[in-house]
Amino acid sequence: MDAQYWDEKYAGRDRLFSGAPNGVLVTEAADLPPGQALDVGCGEGADAVWLARRGWLVTAVDISRTALQRAAAAGADVADRVAWRRADLTAVPPPAGAFDLVSVQYFPLPRRPADTALRGLLAAVAPGGTLLVASHDPAELPPRHELGIDPNDYYQPADIAGVLGEEWRVLVEETRPRTAPAPAGTRHTRDTVLRARRLR
Numbered sequence: 001m002d003a004q005y006w007d008e009k010y011a012g013r014d015r016l017f018s019g020a021p022n023g024v025l026v027t028e029a030a031d032l033p034p035g036q037a038l039d040v041g042c043g044e045g046a047d048a049v050w051l052a053r054r055g056w057l058v059t060a061v062d063i064s065r066t067a068l069q070r071a072a073a074a075g076a077d078v079a080d081r082v083a084w085r086r087a088d089l090t091a092v093p094p095p096a097g098a099f100d101l102v103s104v105q106y107f108p109l110p111r112r113p114a115d116t117a118l119r120g121l122l123a124a125v126a127p128g129g130t131l132l133v134a135s136h137d138p139a140e141l142p143p144r145h146e147l148g149i150d151p152n153d154y155y156q157p158a159d160i161a162g163v164l165g166e167e168w169r170v171l172v173e174e175t176r177p178r179t180a181p182a183p184a185g186t187r188h189t190r191d192t193v194l195r196a197r198r199l200r
């Protein structure tokens, strides 16, 4: 799933996602004081725009140029509070300790030796900051032959929780019903959520 894969996926439809912020983000971030946020794999930008409208300064990163163009258009009213950035987050880590919130919503993060890309994302959370990860419930994922990828090649929230050391406190780790309809063409009914606070 490289840049070409994602650009073609976005180009195949006028709009891939609903345009509404993800339910997990809305539920979990509503009580956080605004600061610096990183939206990991921001797609068409609904989460980043929602955060910016609530006062956050957002760095929104995606590998797809097409997605970022749509996102910037959707967030024209908050252009001064969102930096849209094209990068491959599996290759280039975000700045360390820079973000009060790192939001990872349905981001396909491939497993790597020594967890390098994952550790780069974790390191981006500032002391006192929040890591929020939402994935589709792994139990609901279609089999490999339908999905075209092996879900086991990608981190699930439980894997990420397993990497967190003593400098983290896990606040939420659960699977729960989605609060929004499943993305078009999918049958997801549940989210798996990890929310953790970096203590130091």
Ligand SMILES: C[S@@+](CC[C@H](N)C(=O)[O-])C[C@H]1O[C@@H](n2cnc3c(N)ncnc32)[C@H](O)[C@@H]1O
Binding pocket: 001, 006, 017, 022, 040, 041, 042, 043, 044, 061, 062, 063, 064, 067, 087, 088, 089, 090, 091, 105, 106, 107, 108
């Ligand atoms: C399933 S979509 C989720 C988009 C958005 N977070 C949402 O929930 O609507 C995954 C997004 O991650 C982006 N992406 C995939 N691999 C990436 C990578 N290595 N670096 C940056 N973005 C990536 C894709 O282009 C896509 O927009």
